[in-house]
Amino acid sequence: MAKLEILEFPDPRLRTVAKPVETVDDALRKLIDDMIETMYDAQGIGLAASQVDVHQRLLVIDVSEERNQPLVFINPRITPLTGDLAPYEEGCLSVPGFYEKVERPARVRIEALGRDGEPFEMEADGLLATCIQHEIDHLDGKLFVDYVSRLKRDRIKKKLQKVQRQRV
Numbered sequence: 001m002a003k004l005e006i007l008e009f010p011d012p013r014l015r016t017v018a019k020p021v022e023t024v025d026d027a028l029r030k031l032i033d034d035m036i037e038t039m040y041d042a043q044g045i046g047l048a049a050s051q052v053d054v055h056q057r058l059l060v061i062d063v064s065e066e067r068n069q070p071l072v073f074i075n076p077r078i079t080p081l082t083g084d085l086a087p088y089e090e091g092c093l094s095v096p097g098f099y100e101k102v103e104r105p106a107r108v109r110i111e112a113l114g115r116d117g118e119p120f121e122m123e124a125d126g127l128l129a130t131c132i133q134h135e136i137d138h139l140d141g142k143l144f145v146d147y148v149s150r151l152k153r154d155r156i157k158k159k160l161q162k163v164q165r166q167r168v
């Protein structure tokens, strides 16, 4: 397994719209395992392939307390099951150190392929529902900071760019 590098806002590569996965093979399963390792290593609850500069429709999530229940979603599609919105303080491994309140549909149905390439369906609410929507946004080149005010987004951008400059 290998730890992958996570792109950080405002890296323009995070704006790429990912393409559907065509075949679920061993190479893809290796990427999935590396993404899960990368997510655990970074203390994340979700990671989309876009964040590791792979522009395919694939994401991993683990919202379990023990962090031993990784979920894999390939070519995920979601349908809101309610008009009710739920607020969450969202963060993102690509926006380290910043959290903002975002409202999203509280319950969703998800259709996707699993790690074995077989289709499955599930319904989600709570943190899982929020997290799946956040991760699918990544596949469409969207970030949670797109939902906050321009002022807040620009402040976050400036602060992250400063840290990134110091790192080089």
Ligand code: QAP
Pocket (backbone or CB within 6 Å): 042, 043, 044, 045, 046, 047, 088, 089, 090, 091, 092, 093, 095, 096, 097, 098, 127, 130, 131, 134
């Ligand atoms: C998306 O985000 C999410 O700033 C997943 O310093 C987050 O795993 C959906 C993280 C919250 C819903 C609610 C962020 C780790 C992890 C940081 C993450 C950080 C270290 C974020």
Ligand code: CO
Pocket (backbone or CB within 6 Å): 091, 092, 093, 094, 134, 135, 138
């Ligand atoms: Co994110």
